[in-house]
C-alpha cells in the first residue's frame with residue numbers, strides 16, 4: 001500500500017503519563033513520529049497533540065484506533081495534507097557581520113518572507129513560518145554562509161472539516 | 175477527571191471520616207465488593223498490609239509465593255467469577271514481578287486491579303531503595319494506570335480504577351501509591367465511578383448495521399459463526415445459542431470462547447485456530463458469510479491473513495472500535511456489547527436450517543476423528559496420551575469441571591477435548607501464552623467458584639515456572655486438582671523442532687524432579703500414573719477427593735498435536751498429520 005503524510009489531531013485530557021502511552025503505540029508498531037506538537041486546544045482543559053507520520057492508510061487507521069482507545073483520549077482524527085492547513089516554524093541564528101558584509105543575505109531574508117526577531121552585536125535571529133519545503137529552501141540558501149543555530153518546530157495544523165469535540169464530550173457524559 | 179469531580183460534588187449527602195490513606199484503600203476495596211485479594215508485602219506497601227491485618231474479618235488476603243502468582247490467581251478468580259481480581263505488591267521488584275500477569279490480563283481482556291506501593295513522594299526520581307518507574311514500565315500492558323501521591327486522591331482514583339477495569343472491554347489497571355499517601359490522614363468519603371468523560375466503554379449498536387447484518391445472515395447459504403471471549407465477557411451466552419439455533423448456523427469458538435456454548439450442542443462444530451478442529455478451519459475458507467462475535471482475529475486464529483475467508487462477507491460484532499478492520503476487513507461492523515447487539519439482531523433473523531452445509535462439517539469431523547481424535551482419546555499404543563487423560567477427566571467430572579490449562583501441547587489437547595456444560599469453565603492464557611499461568615490461576619478459579627470442581631492441566635515445563643504456589647494450596651487448603659502431563663520435554667517447542675527444525679531438540683529435554691515427592695512435601699495427596707490400567711481409577715479418586723490432589727501422568731514423550739496450521743500458512747492448509 002502507498003505511503004502518505006498524515007496529520008493526526010488527538011484531543012485529550014491533560015495528563016502526566018499520556019504522552020508516554022501515545023508514543024508507546026508508535027514504538028510497538030515500529031513507526032516513526034515525524035513531528036509532534038502538544039498544545040492547548042479550542043476547548044478549555046482539553047489538550048491537543050498534533051502528530052505527523054508517513055505511513056499507509058491501514059496503519060494510520062490502526063494507530064488512530066489504538067490512540068483513541070486510551071482512557072484519557074477524547075477523540076483522535078487523521079487527515080491527509082490536502083485536508084488540512086498546516087505550518088511549521090523555524091528559527092535561524094546567524095552571525096551579525098554577515099548581515100552587513102553579504103549583500104545576498106538581505107535578499108534571502110526578503111525573498112523568504114522571514115522576520116528578524118532580534119539583532120544583537122554578534123548574531124541576529126530570523127523566524128520563518130511555512131511549509132517544510134519553504135523552510136528547507138531557506139536553510140539551503142543560508143547554509144553556505146554559515147548558520148550558528150537552527151531549530152524547526154513540529155507541524156501545527158487545523159483541519160478544513162469540523163472536528164466535533166464539544167458534542168462528543170456531552171455524549172460521553174450521558 | 176473533571177466530570178468525576180463534578181459528579182462527586184453534586185452528590186451532597188456523603189459521610190466523611192478522617193482516616194489514613196492506607197485505611198482508605200481498604201474501604202475502597204470493600205466498597206467495590208472485594209472480599210479477597212492476592213499479594214505479597216514489602217516496605218513500600220506495609221501501611222496497607224497493617225490495615226489488612228486489622229480488617230482480616232472482612233477482607234481475605236492470600237499470600238502467594240511470588241507476585242506473578244498473585245496476578246494469575248487474581249486473573250483466574252476474575253475469569254471464573256466475572257468480578258474484578260485484585261493483586262497487591264510492594265515497590266521495585268514486587269511491582270516488576272506483576273508485569274507478566276498485567277500483560278496477560280491486557281491481551282486476554284481480564285478485569286484486574288493491581289495496587290503497588292511506591293517510595294515516598296519526596297524520594298521519587300532519586301533512585302531510592304526499591305524505586306522503580308512502574309507507571310512507565312506498565313503503561314503498554316495496562317488499560318489504565320495512575321500514580322497516587324497524596325491521600326486525598328485515593329477514593330476518586332480507586333473508584334475510577336475499578337470502573338475502567340470492569341467496563342467496556344475489560345482489562346488490567348495499575349494504581350501505584352507512594353508511601354506518604356498511605357500514611358497521610360484525610361477526610362474520606364467514597365463514591366462509585368459511573369463515567370469518565372473521555373471514555374466511552376460501550377458504544378451503542380447502530381440499527382443500520384444490525385439491519386445490514388440480518389439481511390446478510392438471512393440470505394446466506396453457508397453462514398458460519400466464530401465466537402470469542404466477548405460472548406462470555408458480555409454475558410451473551412443465551413443470545414449466542416438463540417442465534418445459532420434460530421438461524422441454524424454452525425458455530426465454532428476461539429480458545430477463549432470455549433464453554434460459552436455447550437460442547438455437545440449439535441451446532442457447536444469445535445475450535446478454530448492453529449490446533450483447532452479440521453472442519454471449522456478448512457470451512458472458514460468456504461463459508462459465504464462469516465459472523466465473528468466478540469473475537470479479534472488473532473493470527474493464531476486466522477493463519478495467513480491474505481488467504482483468510484477472502485470469499486466471505488464478514489460481519490464483526492465487537493465492543494472495541496480499535497479491533498474493527500484491524501486484521502480482517504468487516505463488511506458489516508456492529509460496535510457494541512455482544513448481548514445488546516445480538517438481542518437487537520435476533521428478532522430480525524429468519525428461522526432456517528443449513529443442513530447440507532452443516533453436514534459438510536460433520537463429514538470433516540469424521541475425517542478428523544478417524545485420523546486424529548480416535549488415536550488421541552482411545553489410543554491403541556502402549557504409551558499414555560494426553561487426550562485420554564482429558565477424556566477420563568471429562569467422564570469423572572461429568573463435564574462440569576472448570577478446566578484451567580497452562581501453555582503448550584497439554585493446553586491444546588485440553589482445550590480440544592475438555593467438554594463443557596457451563597460458561598466460564600475454560601481458563602487459559604490465550605493471547606500471551608504464559609507458561610506458569612495455570613497453577614496460580616487454578617487457585618484463583620477455585621476461590622472464585624468454591625462450589626465447582628477445578629482441575630488444572632499443566633505441562634512439566636510450565637508447572638516448574640510457578641510450582642511454589644503449592645504453598646498457597648497447602649496453607650489455605652485450596653481443594654484444586656492438579657494434573658501434570660509429564661512428557662519430560664517442553665513438548666510444544668519440541669514438536670516444532672521435530673516438524674520444522676529437523677529434530678534438533680535444542681534445550682527442550684527436561685530432566686525432572688520427583689513431582690510426587692514435591693507435592694507430598696506440601697502435604698498434598700499425590701500419585702503418579704504411568705500405565706493405562708491405573709488411569710481411570712486414579713482420576714476418579716482424584717475427582718472424588720474433597721481436598722487438593724496432585725496427579726502426575728507419564729505420557730508419551732514425543733507425541734504431536736494435530737490438526738495443525740503451520741505458522742504463516744492458510745487455514746485451508748490445516749494438516750491432519
Ligand SMILES: Cc1ncc(C[n+]2csc(CCOP(=O)(O)OP(=O)(O)O)c2C)c(N)n1
Pocket residue numbers: 580581582583584585607608609610632633634635636637659661663664665666667
Ligand atoms: C513464559 C514462557 N516461556 C516460554 C514459552 C514458549 N513455550 C511455549 S510452549 C512451551 C513448552 C511447554 O512445555 P510444557 O510446559 O512441558 O508443556 P507441553 O507442551 O509439554 O505440554 C514453551 C517453552 C512460553 N509460552 N511462555
